[in-house]
Amino acid sequence: GAGVSQTPSNKVTEKGKYVELRCDPISGHTALYWYRQSLGQGPEFLIYFQGTGAADDSGLPNDRFFAVRPEGSVSTLKIQRTERGDSAVYLCASSQIENNSPLHFGNGTRLTVT
Amino acid sequence: AQTVTQSQPEMSVQEAETVTLSCTYDTSESDYYLFWYKQPPSRQMILVIRQEAYKQQNATENRFSVNFQKAAKSFSLKISDSQLGDAAMYFCAYCSYDKVIFGPGTSLSVIP
Numbered sequence: 001g002a003g004v005s006q007t008p009s010n011k012v013t014e015k016g017k018y019v020e021l022r023c024d025p026i027s028g029h030t031a032l033y034w035y036r037q038s039l040g041q042g043p044e045f046l047i048y049f050q051g052t053g054a055a056d057d058s059g060l061p062n063d064r065f066f067a068v069r070p071e072g073s074v075s076t077l078k079i080q081r082t083e084r085g086d087s088a089v090y091l092c093a094s095s096q097i098e099n100n101s102p103l104h105f106g107n108g109t110r111l112t113v114t
Numbered sequence: 115a116q117t118v119t120q121s122q123p124e125m126s127v128q129e130a131e132t133v134t135l136s137c138t139y140d141t142s143e144s145d146y147y148l149f150w151y152k153q154p155p156s157r158q159m160i161l162v163i164r165q166e167a168y169k170q171q172n173a174t175e176n177r178f179s180v181n182f183q184k185a186a187k188s189f190s191l192k193i194s195d196s197q198l199g200d201a202a203m204y205f206c207a208y209c210s211y212d213k214v215i216f217g218p219g220t221s222l223s224v225i226p
Contacts, residue, residue, distance in 0.1 A: 031212055042118075042205050042216040043159075056213055089157065093214075102149060103207075103214055105159035 002026070006092050006106035013082055014114055021077040021109045025094030031055075032075050033103060034067055035091040043091055049075060082113045116141045118208050118217035126223040127196045134181075135191045135220045137206030146210040148182065148189045153219075154202040162204070165189065198224050 005024040013019050025032050030051055035043035045059040051072045060066070064082075069075040079086055089110050093103035117140045127133035139148070150162040165173045165182050172180050177197075181190045193200055201224045206217040 033214065035216075040219075042120075042218045045213065045215055048213065050212070091159065093159070102161040102164060103151075103159070108157050 004092055004094055004104050004106035006090075006109050008109060009107060010110045010112075012112045012114060015082060015084060017082050019079050019082055019111065021079075021090050021092075021111070023075045023077070023092030023094075023106060025073065025075070025092070026104055027073075029094035029096060029104070030072070031095045031101075032069060033093040033095075034075070034077050035093070037089045037091055037108070039088075046077070079111075082111075084113045087111055087113045116143075116208055116210065116215055118206055118215055120206055120217040120220050122220045123218070124221045124223070126225055127193070127200075128225050129196055129198060131196055132192060132194045133196055133222065135193075135204050135206075135222065137189045137191070137217055139187050139189065139206070139208045139217075141187070141208065141210065143210045146208060148180075149207040149209065149214075150178070150180070150189075150191045151205045151207060151216075152200075152202045153205065159205075163191065193222075196224050198226065200224050 007022045033048040034046040037043045047057040047067050049069045064080045066078045089108040091108045093105045095101040095103050119138045146167045148165045152160045152162050163175045163178050177194045179192045203219045205219045
């Protein structure tokens with residue numbers, strides 16, 4: 001597809017379970033970003049990748065959160081031992097490497113932890 | 115650390131009128147970029163306009179323009195001839211060294 005694809009679009013899980021959220025960026029985009037957005041708030045930075053490596057993971061809230069991008073394309077955000085406070089929309093975005101390139105966002109994954 | 119502030123949680127405008135959304139940011143960098151994004155209820159974030167900090171000229175995209183005041187670290191968005199389709203959340207964003215951070219957003223309502 002032409003845009004950023006995120007799957008699943010919605011995920012409901014029980015407290016304590018493990019979840020994986022997938023992001024398929026625009027082909028050729030070297031930078032990939034993960035954000036978390038709670039209701040009525042702005043996107044909160046989690047991590048971004050340049051190629052395969054995490055260039056900045058300072059936004060990951062704790063060690064239950066982890067993200068990978070093994071081949072420099074698709075990325076997976078992994079959350080262990082989910083808590084109700086993890087409930088939010090998780091947004092993925094990709095961009096070209098230049099600093100002024102805009103982010104192209106997916107539609108997000110709405111995660112609900114019951 | 116860089117921060118982005120949007121002091122207006124909600125704004126409303128009459129259709130066909132003009133509205134200005136405020137944004138301020140804090141940074142010690144001299145080279146950076148600023149963006150406004152729109153997020154309608156569909157959740158898809160859409161780029162509205164961008165501004166390079168080294169450019170003095172304010173960016174313009176059709177009905178959307180910015181007032182960039184680098185010394186004041188201010189970056190407001192003006193929407194002219196407002197349309198019903200402009201109703202959405204608007205986020206100001208700051209980018210330096212490829213890290214992009216967002217403000218808390220302004221919810222814009224357009225009154226027919």
